[in-house]
Structures are given as structure tokens and as C-alpha cells.
Amino acid sequence: MARIRATRRRRDDHVADTRSALVQAARELFADRGYSATGTEDIVAAARVTRGALYHHFKDKADLFRAVMTESAQEMAERLVAQEIRRAEQHPGDSWQLLRDGFQSFLDACTDHDFQRIVLVEGPAVLGHDAWDKLVEEHGYVLLAEALTESIQEGRIEPLPVAPLTRMLASLISEASLYIARAEDTGKARADAGAVLDRLLAGLGAEPQRIPAQQG
Structure with a gap:
């Protein structure tokens, strides 16, 4: 049971870290380049995550911008x-x-x-x-x-x-x-x-x- 809880905690921490990385990377890029000049490929590259991870947490680029x-x-x-x-x-x-x-x-x-x-x-x-x-x-x-x-x-x-x-x-x-x-x-x-x-x-x-x- 303790092992299951530890596994869930690590998974939750990973999910939170991924979301935070996306928001931070997007924030820096949006502030530097602006929304239109920033592509989702730029964001996932800066955050060092997959495109699938982005769309797991956010509906689209506008949804990510709203979070930022x-x-x-x-x-x-x-x-x-x-x-x-x-x-x-x-x-x-x-x-x-x-x-x-x-x-x-x-x-x-x-x-x-x-x-x-x-x-x-x-x-x-x-x-x-x-x-x-x-x-x-x-x-x-x-x-x-x-x-x-x-x-x-x-x-x-x-x-x-x-x-x-x-x-x-x-x-x-x-x-x-x-x-x-x-x-x-x-x-x-x-x-x-x-x-x-x-x-x-x-x-x-x-x-x-x-x-x-x-x-x-």
C-alpha cells in the first residue's frame, strides 16, 4: 500500500512539474517574442517535454497563454x-x-x-x-x-x-x-x-x- 501511495505521489509530482515547466517556458517566450511569434514547438522544446504533454495539460496555445x-x-x-x-x-x-x-x-x-x-x-x-x-x-x-x-x-x-x-x-x-x-x-x-x-x-x-x- 505504501509503495502504491509513493508511486502515485511521484506521478503527481511529475505531472505538476511538467505543467510548471510548460508555463514557465511559455511565459519567457511570450514575454520575449509575443504570442503570435511563439509556436508550440518552441514552447515544448524550451520546456523539454513532448507535444503530447502540452496537449495533456492545455487545450491549445491560447489555453496555455491564459494560464501564463x-x-x-x-x-x-x-x-x-x-x-x-x-x-x-x-x-x-x-x-x-x-x-x-x-x-x-x-x-x-x-x-x-x-x-x-x-x-x-x-x-x-x-x-x-x-x-x-x-x-x-x-x-x-x-x-x-x-x-x-x-x-x-x-x-x-x-x-x-x-x-x-x-x-x-x-x-x-x-x-x-x-x-x-x-x-x-x-x-x-x-x-x-x-x-x-x-x-x-x-x-x-x-x-x-x-x-x-x-x-x-
């Missing part, structure tokens, strides 16, 4: 969340400023070559904009809604309905990221998008309470 895009987006989301946790520990009690800083960190991430090409440029072109919208919804909506709720509770922004505010801000961030990714001068686009975004966000700030004038 998801992994890239997940890693970036985890990195940004880790940054926000560190900021929150250093500056507790100001959710709105933390969120604004987090938006700027995301725009910085949009200048990362692999993330930019795979997620922002190739992703919508290969899988359609619905794929990008799904990633935003999966990795961003909940955290954004929580941060906005806390900002409202702290009195830092106007008490607006959180659900539509979340979707509209997510769309704004999405458009800013695509603007950066498609610009010829990425650095300038990043600076310009960051300035415009923060100015728009400043408009959500709650006005300080007015002290009634004393009657003379």
Missing part, C-alpha cells in the same frame, strides 16, 4: 498586496492615503516588461478584453471595495455608494494601465497617468466640516 497570464497577474497582485501591508504597518489609520499610494504602485508595475506585455498588451489581444476584466474583478474588486469602505468610515472620502464607486475606479485604473502599456514613451506615460489619476482621486476627498459662526 493568470500566473503573471496573480504574482503582481501578491507583490502589491505585500507592499500595502508594509505601508499599513508603517502608517496605520489612513486607508485613503494607502489606497492612493497603492494605485501609484500599480502604475509602476505597468512599466514591468513581462507584466506589461503578457497581461496588458497580449492578454486583451489574444483572449479579449473580457479576460482582462475578469482578472481585475478577481484580484482587485474585493480589496478595493474594502479600502474604500474603510476610507468612508474614517471620514477621508465622501460617503458614496461603494459598489459603483469600486467598478468606476477599477475601470479608471484599467484604462490608465493600458495607456501606459501602449505608449511609445512608457516613462512619460506613467508620470502623466499618475498625475491625472491622483488629481481625480483628490476630488473624492471629504470636505472638512465647517464650524458654525458664533452668534454675536
